[in-house]
Amino acid sequence: MENLRESMYKLIVETSTNLPYDVREAIKQAKEKENEGTRAALSLTTITDNIEMADTNVSPICQDTGMLTFEIKVPVNLNQIKMKKDIYEAVKMATKDGKLRPNSVDSLTGENSGDNIGPGTPIIHFEQWENDYIDARLIMKGGGCENKNIQYSLPAEIEGLGRAGRDLDGIRKCILHSVYQAQGQGCSAGFLGVGIGGDRISSYQLAKDQLFRDNNDLNGNEKLAELEEYIMEKANTLGIGTMGFGGEATLLGCKIGTANRLPASFFVSVAYNCWAFRRLGVELHAESGDIQSWLYQDGEKVTFETDDTADVSSEAKQTREVVLEAPITEEQIRELNVGDVVIINGMMHTGRDAIHHHLMENDAPIDLKGQIIYHCGPVMLKDDAGDWHVKAAGPTTSIREEPYQGEIMKKFGIRAVIGKGGMGPKTLKALEEHGGVYLNAIGGAAQYYADCIKSVEGVDLMNFGIPEAMWHLKVEGFAAIVTMDSHGNSLHEDVAKTSLERLSQYKEKVFV
């Protein structure tokens, strides 16, 4: 198996940088459904441009390269301990080359292992089979969509839908609700893997396993096939849309599986995957470890036309072009309204979970008055001369900073924060009181935004690790949409409200 390490390296790089054909096809169809010129359509154009850029640059589609999970089937008698070592080496190499973000963090101290290896990471499952070759599949599921996974224990009372019993109709309610509760926070439009039955643990595993099914396959169980079809149709009427901006495309795939359960338990578990659905596989020669064929890449590769006159930045030309450069004044902020597209030039500073926590108790390493904070944990590489380069830099889910954001903006005089998925009432109130704005960038579009970053001017608090440090970035033409303004308006609040109303239409029994 002298080539296993190299083959696994190829699998990792390809999974991180090149979306599988079935996922590309689903995104292409979603884009065709949206009306031209709408925010949803323009956001999808940013997403498809980003997919092509990642492919061309051989760089991560999204900066969160996720929890590496390998599912490997091996002929009997193969040494799995040796195989594991090769996989670890391949992971380390891919991290060093900037194809993976160092994403393995000690749960208590927050210390980043730096190479993606640590207790519990990566996840590798082996299973023996009677075939004479190896089937190795990899999924890289990011943290934002992982946080939107949900497990229901039936019977249950479901928000908007009422009582869900221990039957197919109860399951239907759980799955519809799971789409609603994710809103735009898991970078919709998304894909669902659903596990019915098992115990709490195996039920979630079953849900994640469903994500390995080809998006175009038909469920072998007629009832479940019907349910999958129903969910696809109805979830796309909720109006959550791409990034939760509203629109036609909310769900791109739904795969449901079952396992036996105990008489006393009835779990429905949902694994929510963002549009950046990175999963690929290879068939390997059992002796050499060479790649014999790729999985999920049958037929002709689905490509997207790139159109730089029709992405989010072009919306500014149709609405109002507002160019911002820090330091920003309160007056400039008060002029902004939900729906405006802002083009940012000049400096912005990254800050996510560790920085927000730190700033509550400590001074900032630089003067943040009038500045812009970007909720982002980039993939960075240092060259031989010691200079840093941005390899991927999309936004992270902002709601995690909800306990801190308002206070921190006031304390340091920050005028704008950029992130994705929106923030809650506490931040909205602070934006109104202080004169601040929340700007939504397109989640997952890590190449698109990396391209806007013209230089890395410095970094502070590197002790928190690469994703969590405060990077000082100079940008040009960085486009984002005002989704929460200083007048008490929040697009996220509006979409949450209307989607709940739409969800409630589906209260009545459908499956008997």
Ligand SMILES: O=C(O)C[C@H](O)C(=O)O
């Ligand atoms: O960790 C990140 O960079 C992003 C994360 O996957 C998220 O969706 O919030």
Ligand code: SF4
């Ligand atoms: S930022 Fe969005 S696209 Fe990237 S891993 Fe998180 S949920 Fe997925």
